[in-house]
Amino acid sequence: MKIEFKFKGIHAVDTAVVLCMDFRFQKETQEFFGKELGINNFDLIAIPGAGQAIIADDDLALKSLAVSNDLHHVKKIIVVHHQDCGAYGGSGKFNGDAMAEESFHKEELQKTKEKINSLYPNLEVTMVFARLTDDSANIEFVIV
Numbered sequence: 001m002k003i004e005f006k007f008k009g010i011h012a013v014d015t016a017v018v019l020c021m022d023f024r025f026q027k028e029t030q031e032f033f034g035k036e037l038g039i040n041n042f043d044l045i046a047i048p049g050a051g052q053a054i055i056a057d058d059d060l061a062l063k064s065l066a067v068s069n070d071l072h073h074v075k076k077i078i079v080v081h082h083q084d085c086g087a088y089g090g091s092g093k094f095n096g097d098a099m100a101e102e103s104f105h106k107e108e109l110q111k112t113k114e115k116i117n118s119l120y121p122n123l124e125v126t127m128v129f130a131r132l133t134d135d136s137a138n139i140e141f142v143i144v
């Protein structure tokens with residue numbers, strides 16, 4: 001099978017995305033980027049808990065950021081956290097208190113942003129939270 005390669009001679013991209021590896025949010029998150037933000041091409045850094053790995057100085061997470069910055073010359077990083085994230089113990093850890101869970105993730109996103117800013121002050125960091133709504137029938141993406 002052959003599929004067209006759209007980036008011959010191109011080695012730079014504007015955006016890197018840090019998101020959780022969780023299969024339940026991947027396609028929808030990419031749909032949000034395309035439809036809402038107009039971002040269709042990006043480095044994808046998919047790691048359990050997204051920002052959690054950056055805050056923890058995880059080698060692979062930091063190396064991935066370095067490749068995006070040094071090699072692909074990204075200008076911005078988008079960090080996405082999601083509700084019911086297993087890396088953080090899932091929604092169960094918050095005893096069904098969705099507001100408390102979202103507040104916690106917003107704090108984690110802020111810590112992640114500060115960490116990225118300290119490493120790469122030139123990069124713009126956008127934080128997104130993926131919230132389950134309508135009795136978990138939909139995902140609502142909120143820019144924090």
Ligand SMILES: [Zn+2]
Binds near residue numbers: 020021048049082085
């Ligand atoms: Zn997750």
